[in-house]
Amino acid sequence: MKKKLQEDIFGVSKALFDKSKNIEKELIKEFNKIDEICMYNTAKVMNAFEKNRVSEIHFNKSTGYGYDDLGRETIEKIYKNIFGTEDALVRIQFVNGTHALSTALYACLESEDVLMSITGSPYDTLCETIGIKENSLSLIQRGIKYEQIELLKNDFDEKEILKKVKKYNPKLIFIGRSRGYSIRESICLSKIKEIIQKIKDVQENVIIMVDNCYGEFVEKIEPTDVGADIIAGSLIKNIGGSLCETGGYIVGKKEYIERASEILTAPGIGKECGATLGKNKEILQGLYMSPHIVSQALKVAIFTSKILEELGFEVFPKYSEKRTDIIQSVILNSEEKLVKFIQGIQKASPVDSFVSPEAWDMPGYSNKVIMAAGTFVSGASIELSADAPIKEPYIAYIQGAITYESGKIAILKAIDNMLRGEI
Numbered sequence: 367m368k369k370k371l372q373e374d375i376f377g378v379s380k381a382l383f384d385k386s387k388n389i390e391k392e393l394i395k396e397f398n399k400i401d402e403i404c405m406y407n408t409a410k411v412m413n414a415f416e417k418n419r420v421s422e423i424h425f426n427k428s429t430g431y432g433y434d435d436l437g438r439e440t441i442e443k444i445y446k447n448i449f450g451t452e453d454a455l456v457r458i459q460f461v462n463g464t465h466a467l468s469t470a471l472y473a474c475l476e477s478e479d480v481l482m483s484i485t486g487s488p489y490d491t492l493c494e495t496i497g498i499k500e501n502s503l504s505l506i507q508r509g510i511k512y513e514q515i516e517l518l519k520n521d522f523d524e525k526e527i528l529k530k531v532k533k534y535n536p537k538l539i540f541i542g543r544s545r546g547y548s549i550r551e552s553i554c555l556s557k558i559k560e561i562i563q564k565i566k567d568v569q570e571n572v573i574i575m576v577d578n579c580y581g582e583f584v585e586k587i588e589p590t591d592v593g594a595d596i597i598a599g600s601l602i603k604n605i606g607g608s609l610c611e612t613g614g615y616i617v618g619k620k621e622y623i624e625r626a627s628e629i630l631t632a633p634g635i636g637k638e639c640g641a642t643l644g645k646n647k648e649i650l651q652g653l654y655m656s657p658h659i660v661s662q663a664l665k666v667a668i669f670t671s672k673i674l675e676e677l678g679f680e681v682f683p684k685y686s687e688k689r690t691d692i693i694q695s696v697i698l699n700s701e702e703k704l705v706k707f708i709q710g711i712q713k714a715s716p717v718d719s720f721v722s723p724e725a726w727d728m729p730g731y732s733n734k735v736i737m738a739a740g741t742f743v744s745g746a747s748i749e750l751s752a753d754a755p756i757k758e759p760y761i762a763y764i765q766g767a768i769t770y771e772s773g774k775i776a777i778l779k780a781i782d783n784m785l786r787g788e789i
């Protein structure tokens with residue numbers, strides 16, 4: 367009787383559920399590491415709140431021009447403290463991460479400057495900003511020159527990078543911390559630190575920019591702690607703690623943040639305007655919760671990696687590997703399995719569980735993409751979500767989860783949907 371109840375409530379086979387319990391026993395060491403990082407980052411955030419004397423007054427909303435918004439100014443000071451930077455721009459007027467990143471690029475680069483990516487192709491949506499994909503307003507169309515250096519076996523191609531830095535004298539070097547939708551590994555901050563030091567030894571004045579999407583609070587440090595001059599990310603990913611409904615951030619050197627603020631708003635307006643419309647509280651509370659939410663997402667990623675590996679799929683990273691972002695990729699090797707897995711995630715989502723996702727041509731992406739995103743905040747990938755471009759070898763990119771429990775159950779349901787009858 368008891369057994370039957372358990373099967374009924376989780377909606378997956380008993381064999382699969384039992385397997386999950388055994389797997390969790392093997393993950394204790396990894397989970398402890400995650401807890402330790404979470405504790406550290408929570409303290410970091412708490413200290414910044416205390417230092418900046420966060421108070422109910424900061425939850426007040428501004429409308430119209432949004433002059434003198436005390437909450438907004440305090441949020442930006444807190445971000446500055448957390449990232450250890452001279453300045454910060456944290457705004458709901460950024461429509462997504464791409465917008466924050468592209469604003470940072472336009473702020474730093476002028477005609478004739480060289481932009482050099484040293485982690486291969488940037489995230490898909492940035493290709494149009496740069497002009498790798500045709501767009502008449504791209505950086506390349508505005509006279510910026512672009513150089514790209516591929517990764518070498520998931521590490522920086524140091525020799526090539528240093529050679530090309532000397533040759534092209536780049537104004538800005540772009541580093542993608544997270545793999546995004548590519549098969550490469552994500553680059554952890556110890557490697558980023560090393561390459562930044564070597565580059566700055568060759569050319570001290572180069573601006574180092576890091577795409578920090580999916581990276582916040584995964585390690586104890588951030589790219590700005592290891593020499594990055596400007597970084598950007600999305601508030602509907604890690605740092606919004608699942609509470610932010612929109613927005614993005616840029617942190618870094620004052621000079622670049624000021625320019626970025628004038629690209630976001632208008633020359634002469636900069637940081638002074640931008641109504642917060644009652645969103646300050648969610649930005650603050652989301653930030654407060656973010657280290658914990660990120661830890662939940664990481665535990666789900668590690669669980670997913672381990673169970674799918676044991677079921678015979680190739681996964682990256684493996685459960686025991688060091689992580690620098692919340693993404694878990696799994697090679698499913700078949701379109702049918704991929705679609706079933708993604709549909710299984712959707713079925714186990716809190717919102718739109720009755721909807722079955724199909725592949726579609728998403729703006730900014732070059733292949734058809736299938737996505738499961740039954741999220742409270744539309745498209746928020748700090749909540750459990752899974753994306754997959756429909757192309758060989760049929761890789762699912764899985765990320766997020768606001769609680770370990772809901773994430774684990776959803777992964778089991780997705781596996782059950784994919785392998786129905788087999789386990």
Ligand SMILES: *Cc1c(COP(=O)(O)O)cnc(C)c1O
Binds near residue numbers: 580
């Ligand atoms: C999510 C993400 C972005 C920005 O994407 P948006 O969907 O515009 O927020 C950029 N780079 C990476 C690596 C990302 O994961």
